[in-house]
Amino acid sequence: MTLTDRLIAPGATRAEVTLGFSVAIGGAAGAAALAIRAHHPWPVVAVIAVLAFDLFGGSVVNAMGSAKRWYHRPGRTAVHHLGFVAIHIQPFLLAWVVPAFSWTAAVTIYVLAITGALIVTVAPAPLRRPIAFAVTAFALLWVTGVLAVPAEVAWFAPVLLIKLLLAHLLPEEASR
Secondary structure, eight states: OOHHHHHTOTTOOHHHHHHHHHHHHHHHHHHHHHHHHTTOOHHHHHHHHHHHHHHHHHHHHTTSHHHHHHHTSTTOOHHHHHHHHHTOOHHHHHHHHOTTSOHHHHHHHHHHHHHHHHHHHHSOGGGHHHHHHHHHHHHHHHHHHTOOOOGGGTTHHHHHHIIIIIIITSOOOOOO
8 A cells, every 4th residue: 555545545537636735735834823922932933844745645634535435335334434533633732732721621622522433433324424413513603613723823723624524434426
């Protein structure tokens, strides 16, 4: 399996690869610029840029046909999808390197992602898509309206939730 197969998906088209990496690089550059403007030291800027590369790129890549076919191939279960969500410990990495990003915010974001993923994966298949959007919308209400996070990483929770709950968990819909 090539690096592109691992980062995008096996069988990704040239357009998918270009789009995925372009969005990842753009997100990393934008997040790094915000971190620099907030006067974070270079190691913190680097961590934020890597997290942004993963989340921005992943939010687009996981919505692509090749990734949908890969992550929702025969034999994949809710346990696989929940495991994918669970390994996204980025909120804790952010709390570790950005002093104003609290551990409470990290735990809240992580719990919202896991709880949202549980709700989506147990929902009846015909309702999974609208439920995923509902859960994400309510989680966004919480993370943007209740949690206090530094402005330079305010993008983090919304992009993480989009990547996991909307892009990753939802299988490809058949064309009509």
